[in-house]
Amino acid sequence: MKRNKLFNINRGDLLAFFAGTLLTLAFAPFSLFPLAVFSPALLLWLWLPATPKHALWRGWLYGLGFFGTGIYWVFISIHTFGNAPIFLAALITGSFIALLALFPAFTGYLLNRYFPDNNGRKMICAFPAIWVLLEWTRSWFCTGFPWLLLGDSQINSPLKGFAPIYGVYGVSLTVLLSSGILVHAICNTQKGKYKSVYQSLFSFITLWILGGGLTFIAWTHPQGKPIKVSLVQGNIAQELKWSPEQLQPTLTRYLTLTQAHWDSKIIIWPEDAIPLPLPHALSFVYQLDNQAKQHHVSLITGIPQKNGIHDDYFNAVIVVGANTDAYFKHRLVPFGEYTPNPSLLKPVMHFFNIPMSDMVASKTPPEPLIVDGIKIATFICYEIAYPEYVVSQDSQIGMLLTVSNDAWFGHSIASAQHLAIAQMRALEMGRPLLFVSNTGMTAIIKPNGTLQSVAPADKTVVLTDLVQPTQGKTLWQRRPMDPILILVLLLLFSTIKYQRQLKKKMKAKAR
Numbered sequence: 001m002k003r004n005k006l007f008n009i010n011r012g013d014l015l016a017f018f019a020g021t022l023l024t025l026a027f028a029p030f031s032l033f034p035l036a037v038f039s040p041a042l043l044l045w046l047w048l049p050a051t052p053k054h055a056l057w058r059g060w061l062y063g064l065g066f067f068g069t070g071i072y073w074v075f076i077s078i079h080t081f082g083n084a085p086i087f088l089a090a091l092i093t094g095s096f097i098a099l100l101a102l103f104p105a106f107t108g109y110l111l112n113r114y115f116p117d118n119n120g121r122k123m124i125c126a127f128p129a130i131w132v133l134l135e136w137t138r139s140w141f142c143t144g145f146p147w148l149l150l151g152d153s154q155i156n157s158p159l160k161g162f163a164p165i166y167g168v169y170g171v172s173l174t175v176l177l178s179s180g181i182l183v184h185a186i187c188n189t190q191k192g193k194y195k196s197v198y199q200s201l202f203s204f205i206t207l208w209i210l211g212g213g214l215t216f217i218a219w220t221h222p223q224g225k226p227i228k229v230s231l232v233q234g235n236i237a238q239e240l241k242w243s244p245e246q247l248q249p250t251l252t253r254y255l256t257l258t259q260a261h262w263d264s265k266i267i268i269w270p271e272d273a274i275p276l277p278l279p280h281a282l283s284f285v286y287q288l289d290n291q292a293k294q295h296h297v298s299l300i301t302g303i304p305q306k307n308g309i310h311d312d313y314f315n316a317v318i319v320v321g322a323n324t325d326a327y328f329k330h331r332l333v334p335f336g337e338y339t340p341n342p343s344l345l346k347p348v349m350h351f352f353n354i355p356m357s358d359m360v361a362s363k364t365p366p367e368p369l370i371v372d373g374i375k376i377a378t379f380i381c382y383e384i385a386y387p388e389y390v391v392s393q394d395s396q397i398g399m400l401l402t403v404s405n406d407a408w409f410g411h412s413i414a415s416a417q418h419l420a421i422a423q424m425r426a427l428e429m430g431r432p433l434l435f436v437s438n439t440g441m442t443a444i445i446k447p448n449g450t451l452q453s454v455a456p457a458d459k460t461v462v463l464t465d466l467v468q469p470t471q472g473k474t475l476w477q478r479r480p481m482d483p484i485l486i487l488v489l490l491l492l493f494s495t496i497k498y499q500r501q502l503k504k505k506m507k508a509k510a511r
Contacts (some may be wrong), residue, residue, distance in 0.1 A: 009061075020066035021065040021068070023039040023066045023070075027413075028416040029413055033156060036150055036154065037179050038182075044123060050112060052113040056108055061101075063102065064098065067100045071100075071414075081410075104134075107130050117502065119498070126495040129489075129491040131172070135150065135172055139386065143334060146385045149169070150172040150175050151168035152168060160211070161212060161214025164475060165474070166475075167428050167480060167481070167484065184200050185200035220471060221471065223398050224373075228265050230464040231435075231463040232258060232261075233463065234254055234257065234460060235439050236253070241275055250275060251274065265372050269302065270302055270404060271315070271436075276303070278318070288301075293321050298322045298371045299320050300318070300319050300401070301403075304359075305318075307360050314328040314359065315332070315359050319369055323371050326369075327369055329359070332360075368394070374469050376399050377394075378401045379403075380402070381402070384400075384418075384425055388480055390429065391477055391480045399434065399467060400429060400431050401436070402433065404438070405437065415441050419443055426447060429447075430472065431469075432445060432452070433445040439458050442455040
């Protein structure tokens with residue numbers, strides 16, 4: 001009986017796992033962005049001699065290393081704050097990581113299954129194209145998980161210059177092109193084809209110089225005068241946030257922090273800063289509304305909103321004071337805000353005594369808040385991670401806003417990753433972005449994706465600064481996914497055509 005060697009782990013397999021763990025260091029808070037080039041390059045190198053099945057295995061190990069170190073904080077949310085038993089939280093987190101690891105696994109399988117010849121087209125065209133297609137698929141498959149997209153690691157690198165043109169997926173593509181070029185150069189070095197090596201290195205340098213040059217282009221322009229904003233970071237511990245005994249201290253803290261900032265035009269509290277459904281918090285909201293009106297200020301806050309006569313709620317943002325408006329969340333977090341397949345999963349969650357959320361997604365098309373004459377595209381927490389959801393065709397959007405509560409993830413790397421994702425959205429849209437979180441990281445982001453000002457994490461603080469609204473359209477706004485998908489398909493067709501030409505030449509020689 002033949003022994004199945006697929007699951008025998010050798011040094012190359014361990015190296016693939018290590019390369020995956022290394023990739024996490026490319027992202028915030030570590031931000032060692034060159035590793036986003038070298039890590040996939042190492043994986044590609046390990047794929048070249050592998051069979052399609054072995055490439056699948058190595059890709060999965062790579063994914064385990066990457067997502068295992070990159071999103072371990074899901075366990076904190078489920079166990080520490082979701083009250084799930086430790087073994088169940090570990091099972092859910094491990095299963096989630098194993099599922100996400102299938103995306104690099106399938107990348108390796110498809111690459112070696114349909115492009116078996118280890119030539120330049122495979123490394124420079126097919127490899128980046130397949131990776132980006134599957135990365136894009138991950139952003140919408142089963143509601144999507146667009147976290148740790150490769151392009152998000154480049155928010156501090158020259159390659160970020162491609163973001164206003166092609167979005168984060170375009171940045172991912174340029175990173176992977178760089179990886180493929182490096183591997184191709186190494187292969188040609190081994191073969192002694194030094195002219196080809198020099199050409200590859202020239203292409204690599206040109207790509208990075210071009211990206212750096214694009215960062216100097218201002219795709220949008222100022223709209224009106226800068227306005228003074230105050231972002232309130234209440235720093236309410238997650239284990240206390242929804243406690244009835246903590247309600248009054250929480251409201252008092254936010255009011256007290258706000259009193260010294262009525263000279264700002266806009267004051268913003270984070271997601272669910274008022275931890276009480278709106279119908280039950282009306283007296284407090286009326287009080288807040290009156291104070292804001294007296295000072296001619298618009299105050300924006302997160303608050304749950306009851307869904308009519310039903311027993312569920314919207315995760316909402318409301319505006320009181322000089323302006324009144326509201327936004328209801330559209331993209332909910334599975335298990336965190338709603339239970340998928342409730343008929344199947346609710347009995348299980350009841351059995352393990354896991355508290356369930358009763359949030360519902362808004363069905364109405366998202367509209368920006370209008371505050372002080374400025375259109376503010378608003379997103380609640382996880383929504384900012386969806387590139388295609390954030391992008392807007394409205395050239396009159398003045399700024400972006402995200403209210404969040406990253407206390408769910410404890411003192412992990414999740415909050416830094418979340419902020420970096422928001423930086424990419426600001427860069428893609430060419431808009432300033434106000435990022436307001438309960439415990440941090442509260443920040444004001446410039447239209448070029450850099451941080452203008454940041455509040456210290458896990459501190460009770462108010463971040464106040466002047467923000468310049470912008471208007472106009474980046475190229476990403478005009479044609480979001482179409483150009484990058486066309487480019488990816490062209491890379492694949494180019495490789496397929498080249499592969500067929502090689503086969504014809506080999507058949508001709510055989511004759």
